[in-house]
Amino acid sequence: MSIRIEVGQEVLRGNREWAARNRSILHRNNVWTLNMMSSPGAGKTSILERVIPLLKEQMNVVVIEGDVMTTLDAERIRALGVQSVQINTQGACHLDARMIHDVIVQLPLQEIDLLLIENVGNLVCPADFALGEDMRIAVLSVTEGEDKVEKYPYVFQQADAILLNKIDLLPYLPFRVPKFLEEVHHANPYAPIFHVSAATGEGIAVWNDWLIQKGKQHQRSAESD
Amino acid sequence: MSIRIEVGQEVLRGNREWAARNRSILHRNNVWTLNMMSSPGAGKTSILERVIPLLKEQMNVVVIEGDVMTTLDAERIRALGVQSVQINTQGACHLDARMIHDVIVQLPLQEIDLLLIENVGNLVCPADFALGEDMRIAVLSVTEGEDKVEKYPYVFQQADAILLNKIDLLPYLPFRVPKFLEEVHHANPYAPIFHVSAATGEGIAVWNDWLIQKGKQHQRSAESD
Numbered sequence: 001m002s003i004r005i006e007v008g009q010e011v012l013r014g015n016r017e018w019a020a021r022n023r024s025i026l027h028r029n030n031v032w033t034l035n036m037m038s039s040p041g042a043g044k045t046s047i048l049e050r051v052i053p054l055l056k057e058q059m060n061v062v063v064i065e066g067d068v069m070t071t072l073d074a075e076r077i078r079a080l081g082v083q084s085v086q087i088n089t090q091g092a093c094h095l096d097a098r099m100i101h102d103v104i105v106q107l108p109l110q111e112i113d114l115l116l117i118e119n120v121g122n123l124v125c126p127a128d129f130a131l132g133e134d135m136r137i138a139v140l141s142v143t144e145g146e147d148k149v150e151k152y153p154y155v156f157q158q159a160d161a162i163l164l165n166k167i168d169l170l171p172y173l174p175f176r177v178p179k180f181l182e183e184v185h186h187a188n189p190y191a192p193i194f195h196v197s198a199a200t201g202e203g204i205a206v207w208n209d210w211l212i213q214k215g216k217q218h219q220r221s222a223e224s225d
Numbered sequence: 226m227s228i229r230i231e232v233g234q235e236v237l238r239g240n241r242e243w244a245a246r247n248r249s250i251l252h253r254n255n256v257w258t259l260n261m262m263s264s265p266g267a268g269k270t271s272i273l274e275r276v277i278p279l280l281k282e283q284m285n286v287v288v289i290e291g292d293v294m295t296t297l298d299a300e301r302i303r304a305l306g307v308q309s310v311q312i313n314t315q316g317a318c319h320l321d322a323r324m325i326h327d328v329i330v331q332l333p334l335q336e337i338d339l340l341l342i343e344n345v346g347n348l349v350c351p352a353d354f355a356l357g358e359d360m361r362i363a364v365l366s367v368t369e370g371e372d373k374v375e376k377y378p379y380v381f382q383q384a385d386a387i388l389l390n391k392i393d394l395l396p397y398l399p400f401r402v403p404k405f406l407e408e409v410h411h412a413n414p415y416a417p418i419f420h421v422s423a424a425t426g427e428g429i430a431v432w433n434d435w436l437i438q439k440g441k442q443h444q445r446s447a448e449s450d
Contacts, residue, residue: 040369040373041369067376068378068379069375069376069378070372070375091349122318123347124318143391143394145266147295147297148266150297151292152346153293166368169368169398
């Protein structure tokens, strides 16, 4: 097994170098970048469909969609009137920094305020691969069960914010919100938690306000550099 | 990127050799082996909690639980009165055949009829790693959305049976069952599809009947070898 770990570390080192390059390019252009991670079907794209119409009134938003296959998600984002680029990983279980690099060098970065990256639906692999982002957003849906933070800790430990989605389904599920909050507090005591429903729109405005505020902070710190 | 693909193929070749060894050991002992795969939280363990009490009346069942972290699932299975072994992958996004080998050589295989392997919750990585199993079972929950077969095709293409779980939540979701069936038919026209609810128990008896029947077929073909 040791050879796999060594190979893995070499791949991770290479990825970190590409991530640092991305970070430098994005910062030079004052682009604020978020990396969204969750299981398949937790609702990342649906959440973006709710929040982008609010965000785009204040920021120029571009979305990179990561999927194993299909361009379904990029098409859903494009229908909102914002630019989106689909990356198909052709089997890989996560985006990596090189894939992101190949996209951002073709984007009009000086015109972009916020780059949203929706990672491949996976609670394990994306956590290991920095993309050059400023923040990581983890999404869990209540239908997945309250034990997932404990069972798949990495994505949640590294998150700068955690979204609990599909709260409209809570009446039909045994999901205990206090137990979930306890697990999150244990894994990551500082990340704010937003309770949202992409289906009904509940909680999306609150998350949007937080994004706008964080985006302005980023803008100010970029200007003072 | 090419170096990663070559390394991947070497790892996969090594895995195939371990899987062939497992298969030989399991067949020699007339153990019928299933590998269950799904997203995190699709309900694999909950389905096992429903079906094992039925299965164990006719078969001697042992479960191997694969998780990144925790022994929560193995404890849930043990509470049913069947032996379970937890494998923690410590970060890896799938079980591999070597991990299974290290477990099965310690099991009383001659006393086991059915070995159920619950893989790490992940719709991408487990598809590439044969474990030595006789059949693969893919689980999708209706809360994940009907587009997942198209977006994460590998697990579904290779499945010998597909379980659609959480059907008790269909009244509260926009999930279109006919669209899902169409996608499955496109990806994998021959796999039977079972509509189940681990929450209510609906459909579990039908899946149990199929398992008993397939288990008997396997037993007969093993005896005639």
